[in-house]
Amino acid sequence: MTRIYLNNGWLYSPEFKAEMTKSDYTGxxxxxxxxxxxxxxxxxxxxxxxxxxxxxxxxxFKTEASWNEKKIFLTIDGAAHESEVFLNGKSLAVxxxxxxxxxxxxxxxxxxxxCENVLAIRVDSRESLNQPPFGYVVxxxxxxxxxxxxxxxxxxxxxxxDVFIKTYGTExxxxxxxxxxxxxxxxxxxxxxxxxxxxxxxxxxEKEIKLWSPDEPYLYTLxxxxxxxxxxxxxxxxxxxxxxxxxxxESGFYLNGKKIKIRGLNRHQAWPYVGYAMPKNMQIxxxxxxxxxxxxxxxxxxxxxxxxxxxxxxxxxxxxxxTEIPGWQHIGNAEWKDLAVQNVRExxxxxxxxxxxxxxxxxINESMDDDEFYTRTNALAHELDPSRPTGGVRFLRHSNLxxxxxxxxxxxxxxxxxxxxxxxxxxxxxxxYMITEYNGHMFxxxxxxxxxxxxxxxxxxxxxxxxxAGHEEISGSSGWCMTDYNTHKDFGxxxxxxxxxxxxxxxxxxxAAFVYQSQQDSKVVGDVLSITSSMxxxxxxxxARGDVYIITNAESVKMYVNNIFIKEYxxxxxxxxxxxxxxxxxxxxxxxxxxxxxxxxxxxxxxMKDMLFALQKYGVDKLPFxxxxxxxxxxxxxxxxxxxx
Ligand code: GAL
Numbered sequence: 001m002t003r004i005y006l007n008n009g010w011l012y013s014p015e016f017k018a019e020m021t022k023s024d025y026t027g028x029x030x031x032x033x034x035x036x037x038x039x040x041x042x043x044x045x046x047x048x049x050x051x052x053x054x055x056x057x058x059x060x061f062k063t064e065a066s067w068n069e070k071k072i073f074l075t076i077d078g079a080a081h082e083s084e085v086f087l088n089g090k091s092l093a094v095x096x097x098x099x100x101x102x103x104x105x106x107x108x109x110x111x112x113x114x115c116e117n118v119l120a121i122r123v124d125s126r127e128s129l130n131q132p133p134f135g136y137v138v139x140x141x142x143x144x145x146x147x148x149x150x151x152x153x154x155x156x157x158x159x160x161x162d163v164f165i166k167t168y169g170t171e172x173x174x175x176x177x178x179x180x181x182x183x184x185x186x187x188x189x190x191x192x193x194x195x196x197x198x199x200x201x202x203x204x205x206e207k208e209i210k211l212w213s214p215d216e217p218y219l220y221t222l223x224x225x226x227x228x229x230x231x232x233x234x235x236x237x238x239x240x241x242x243x244x245x246x247x248x249x250e251s252g253f254y255l256n257g258k259k260i261k262i263r264g265l266n267r268h269q270a271w272p273y274v275g276y277a278m279p280k281n282m283q284i285x286x287x288x289x290x291x292x293x294x295x296x297x298x299x300x301x302x303x304x305x306x307x308x309x310x311x312x313x314x315x316x317x318x319x320x321x322x323t324e325i326p327g328w329q330h331i332g333n334a335e336w337k338d339l340a341v342q343n344v345r346e347x348x349x350x351x352x353x354x355x356x357x358x359x360x361x362x363x364i365n366e367s368m369d370d371d372e373f374y375t376r377t378n379a380l381a382h383e384l385d386p387s388r389p390t391g392g393v394r395f396l397r398h399s400n401l402x403x404x405x406x407x408x409x410x411x412x413x414x415x416x417x418x419x420x421x422x423x424x425x426x427x428x429x430x431x432x433y434m435i436t437e438y439n440g441h442m443f444x445x446x447x448x449x450x451x452x453x454x455x456x457x458x459x460x461x462x463x464x465x466x467x468x469a470g471h472e473e474i475s476g477s478s479g480w481c482m483t484d485y486n487t488h489k490d491f492g493x494x495x496x497x498x499x500x501x502x503x504x505x506x507x508x509x510x511x512a513a514f515v516y517q518s519q520q521d522s523k524v525v526g527d528v529l530s531i532t533s534s535m536x537x538x539x540x541x542x543x544a545r546g547d548v549y550i551i552t553n554a555e556s557v558k559m560y561v562n563n564i565f566i567k568e569y570x571x572x573x574x575x576x577x578x579x580x581x582x583x584x585x586x587x588x589x590x591x592x593x594x595x596x597x598x599x600x601x602x603x604x605x606x607x608m609k610d611m612l613f614a615l616q617k618y619g620v621d622k623l624p625f626x627x628x629x630x631x632x633x634x635x636x637x638x639x640x641x642x643x644x645x
Contacts, residue, residue: 001153001154001155001156001159001235001236001237002153002154003151003152003153003154004151004152004153004154005149005150005151006034006059006061006074006119006150006151006152007033007034007035007149007150008033008034009031009033009059010031010032010033010034010036010057010058010059010146011029011030011031011032011057011058011059012029012030012031012032012036012055012056012057012058013027013028013029013030013055013056013058014038014053014055015053015054015055015056016054016055016056016122016124017056020056020058020120021056021058021086021089021091021118021120021122022088022089022118023060023088023089023116023118029058032057034057034146034147034148034149034150034277035145035146035147035148035149035274035276035277035278035279036057036145036146036147036277037051037143037144037145037147037274037275037276037277038051038053038055038123038125038143038144038145039051039053039143039144039275040273040274041141041143041272041273041274041275041486042273043272043273043505044486044495044496044497045495045496046486046496047489047496048127048141048142048488048489048496051125051141051142051143051144051145051275052125052126052127052144053124053125053126053144054122054123054124054125054126055122055123055124055125055144055145056120056121056122056123057120057121057123057146058118058119058120058121059118059119059120060116060117060118060119061116061117061119061152062114062115062116062117063110063111063112063113063114063115063117064113064154065113065114066154067110067113067154068113069157070107070154070155070156070157071105071107071154071155071156071157071159072105072106072107072110072152072153072154072155073103073104073105073106073107073152073153073155074103074104074106074119074150074151074152075101075102075103075104075149075150075151075152075153076095076101076102076104076121076146076148076150077101077148077149077150077151077307077308078098078099078100078101078146078147078148078276078307079095079098079121079123079145079146079147079148080098080099080123080125080142080143080144080145080147080276081096081097081098081123081124081125081129081131081134081142081144082094082095082096082098082123082124082129082131083095083102083121083122083123083124083146084121084122085104085119085120085121086118086119086120086121086122087106087109087110087117087118087119087120088109088110088111088117088118089118090109092104092105092106092109096129096131096339096342097131097132097326097339097342097343097346098125098142098304098326099304099305099306099326099343100305100343100346100347100350101148101346101350102346106119106152121146123144123145123146124144125142125143125144125145127142130332130333130335130336131332131336131339132325132326132327132332132336132339132340132343132364133303133304133326133327133328133330133364134330134332135330135332135336136328136329136330137328137329137330137488137490137491138328138330138488139328139487139488139490139491139498140268140270140303140328140485140486140487140488140498141270141275141485141486141487141488141496143270143275143276143277144275145275145276145277147275147276147277147278148307155235156234156235157181158178158179158180158181158182158185158187158226158234158235159178159179159226159234159235160176160177160178160179160189160224160226160235160236160237161177161178161179162175162176162177162349163175163176163177163222163224163237163239163353164177164352164353164385165222165239165241165353166385166386166387167241167242167243167244167245167355167387168245168387169211169243169244169245169256170209170211170243172222172241172243174191174222174224174239176189176191176224178226185228185229186229187226187227187228187229187234188226188227188228188229188231189224189225189226190224190225190227191222191223191224191225192222192223192225193220193221193222193223194220194221194222194223195218195219195220195221209243210243211242211243211244211245211256212242212243212244212315212318212355213244213255213256213258213318214255214260214297214318214319214320215318216318217242217315217316217317217318217355217356218242218243219240219241219242219315219316219355220240220241220242220243221238221239221240221241222238222239222241223236223237223238224236224237224238224239239353240312240315240353241353241354241355242315242355242356243355244256244355245257246358246387246388246389248359248389248404248405248431248432248475249431249432250429250430250431250432250433250473251472251473252432252472252473252475253358253432253434253475253476255320255358260297260320260476261468261469261475261476262297262298262320262434262475262476262477262478263296263297263298263465263476263477263516263519264290264296264297264298264299264300264320264322264476264477264478264479265290265294265296265299265300265478265479265480265481265482265502265516266299266300266302266436266437266478266479266480266481266482267286267290267299267300267301267302267306267481267482267483268302268481268482268483268485269283269301269304269306269307269310270483270485270486270505271505272486272505272506275486279309280307280309283306283307283309283310283313284309284310284313285507286310286482286507287299287310287313287314287317287319288313288317289482289503289507290319290482291314291317291318291319292317292525293509293513293517294482294502294513294516294517295516295517295518295519295520295525296319296516297318297319297320298319298320298321298322298358298476298478299314299319299320299321299322299478299482300321300322300323300324300361300393300436300478301321301322301323301324302324302365302437302481303324303326303327303328303365304324304325304326304327305323305324305325305326305346305347305350305351306323308350308351311323311351311354311356311357312354314354314356315354315355315356318356319356320356320357320358321354321356321357321358322357322358322359322361322391322407322436322478323347323351323357323359323360323361324347324360324361324362324363324365324392324393325340325343325344325347325361325362325363325364325377326340326343327340327364327365327367328364328365328366329364329365329366329367330364330367331364331367331368331370331373337373337376340364340373340377341376341377341380344360344362344377344380344381344384345380345384347360348360348380348381348384348385349384352384352385352387352388357388358388358389359388359389359390359391359404359405359407360381360385360388360389360390360391361390361391361392361393361407362374362377362378362380362381362390362391362392362403363377363391363392363393363394363403365393366393366394366395366409367394368396369396369399369400371400371402374392374400374402374403375402377392378390378392378402378403389403389404389405389432390403390404390405391403391404391405391406391407391434391436392407393407393408393409393436393437394406394407394408394409395408395409395411397425397426397427398426398427398428399427401427401429401431404431404432405431405432405433405434405475406423406426406427406429406431406432406433406434407433407434407436408426408427408433408434408435408436409435409436409437409438409480410426410435410437410438410477411437411438411439411440411441411442413438413439413442413460413463413464413467414442415442415443415456415460418467419438419463419464419465419466419467419468420435420438420464420467420468420471420474420477422471422473423471423473423474424473432475433473433474433475434474434475434476434477434478435468435474435476435477435478436477436478437478437479437480437481438464438477438479438480439457439460439461439464439479439480439500440479440480440481440498440500441480441491441498441500442460443456443457443460444492444493444498444499444500445457445499445500445510445512446484446493446499446504447504447508447510449499450539450540451532451533451534451536451539451540451546452539452540452546454510454511454512454532455511455532455533455546455547455548455549457510457511457512458510458511458512458514458515458532458549458551458583459515459549459583460512461479461502461512461515461516462515462576462579462582462583463576464477464479465477465479465515465516465519465576465579466576466577466578466579466582467578469578469579470577470578479502480500481500481501481502482501482502482503483501483502483503483504483505483507484497484498484499484500484501484503484504484505485497485498485500485501485505486498486505502515502516511530511532511551514528514530514551515551515583517530517553518530518551518552518553518581518583519553519579519580519581520553521553522553522554522555525553527552527553527554528551528552528553528554529550529551529552529554529557530550530551530552531548531549531550531551531586532547532548532549532550532551532583533545533548535548541619542619542621542622543619544616544617544618544619544622545616545617546617547585547586547617548585548586549583549584549585549586550569550583550584550586551583552571552581552584553580553581555570555571556568556569556570556571557569557570557584559586559588561589561591561593564591564593565591566588566589566590566591566593567588567591569584569586570584571584573585587613588609588613589613589616590609590612590613592605594608594609611627614627
């Protein structure tokens with residue numbers, strides 16, 4: 001098989017006209033490359049109307065002599081949202097999903113060898129389409145355009161259509177599906193296993209197999225070869241995968257028999273200005289940020305299947321993935337539901353060899369119960385992939401659980417209560433349980449909000465993580481969310497942005513990002529240290545600094561003021577007891593200086609220090625009552641300490 005990428009040299013028209021699909025059309029186009037976004041969007045405050053178009057992409061290519069007797073397939077990895085493929089003026093296929101790939105057989109519509117063909121793709125991004133996620137409101141922008149790769153595969157008439165590898169520990173089975181021209185002919189299929197770095201095994205591979213896990217993401221490649229009766233090679237296919245066992249039950253999530261607490265974030269595949277249209281390196285970068293900067297072991301691809309480049313990277317670096325069908329709260333009519341079921345089919349068939357995917361989301365995010373509909377989606381996912389559990393993200397407590405895991409968005413935390421609900425308050429099921437969202441709209445935070453706000457945001461993330469860590473029956477959580485994102489008018493801060501990320505849209509960290517980062521072992525990633533304050537009084541009402549925290553993974557942190565030692569802090573002082581590295585509150589900026597530098601007696605220095613600390617924390621006018629009670633004799637303290645010395 002030969003693959004030819006068709007990402008360059010496309011002609012684009014923001015408006016579709018049927019005559020544009022024909023070879024004799026001579027109108028004006030813009031020259032563009034894929035990945036492409038219909039509209040370069042402003043940073044914020046723009047209407048979603050600006051990217052809603054029924055547009056056209058057009059490209060010419062020659063029929064090659066080497067394509068004789070071959071089959072020619074065109075694949076579009078992702079086009080938002082409805083696409084129609086025309087070849088030489090003839091409509092060949094319509095695909096109605098903005099988040100899954102589709103393949104069209106061009107063979108019978110190609111012009112003769114050496115002649116030009118006109119490939120035209122109509123892409124409709126209007127939100128009036130009757131397909132997921134449209135039909136009501138959606139809290140994210142949906143953009144438009146061909147935003148993932150386009151390529152042509154040249155294949156023999158008989159070829160390997162699909163290989164699905166299921167693993168059970170170090171065992172595997174490969175389901176090989178052939179597309180046969182002549183079903184009577186005897187074909188031979190053979191499989192050869194190599195390590196993903198293309199190193200052939202010197203001994204029996206089965207004895208060398210290493211399991212895939214977040215810590216050690218070992219990958220393998222299965223080379224499947226198809227030969228004819230006389231042993232001539234007809235086709236071969238390489239499938240990368242990992243060996244691992246997944247088990248989800250009431251007591252938690254197990255990978256290769258080992259219980260893992262899931263700590264992740266939700267990710268939208270969007271960036272400023274270009275929307276969805278980002279190439280491979282940026283997809284890789286996002287996975288690396290989640291794994292290495294934020295120290296997570298999981299990501300939920302909310303609320304749709306995302307780029308294979310992103311997933312490939314998750315496989316390589318060991319980042320577990322929860323992936324789900326497109327949709328947001330709304331369930332449409334029968335035709336719409338059929339498309340959602342089709343989305344399950346495409347998602348599972350296209351993504352099931354990624355070892356990083358540990359669960360399929362087979363419900364429309366946060367929709368109401370619909371047993372008839374979800375029985376279909378759940379059954380189909382199990383039929384196409386018996387090796388993984390299913391979930392379906394809901395905001396409903398005690399909803400009907402048709403899937404294997406109760407996956408729940410727990411937005412119960414409002415700042416002063418418990419960080420999450422215990423499982424029994426959400427569901428009585430004896431199956432597994434996971435929190436799939438928290439925080440988000442409960443505390444939107446801009447990088448340019450003032451310091452107390454940004455600190456509170458960080459603490460709220462710490463509080464939920466701490467609570468989840470304390471509940472054995474909760475298999476883990478994915479917070480809302482990785483980055484800020486452009487959204488519809490009904491959501492966000494009035495400027496079409498949801499400031500829900502622990503990173504901003506450019507992937508710059510907010511304080512909350514360090515809460516995640518600091519959960520990593522310093523022996524593995526080195527020391528993480530962030531102080532929640534820049535020590536500028538102008539960030540605070542009345543100049544009162546409030547609570548300042550040390551966010552670190554270090555065993556201990558020594559604080560100095562102008563090289564003078566003040567205090568050593570250790571993680572044992574953190575109020576977040578279930579976290580291995582909870583934020584630590586700073587409670588002293590003075591140390592021993594009153595005695596050492598000002599000559600104040602030890603016994604007087606202690607209440608003085610407390611008072612000075614309270615003054616800078618609360619401000620003169622806002623000293624809490626307990627300070628007055630504690631220090632009724634404050635005047636005397638000061639008189640003794642200062643005036644009389
Ligand atoms: C959830 C929803 C997410 C996002 C989040 C904001 O209800 O699933 O898509 O809108 O709220 O906190």
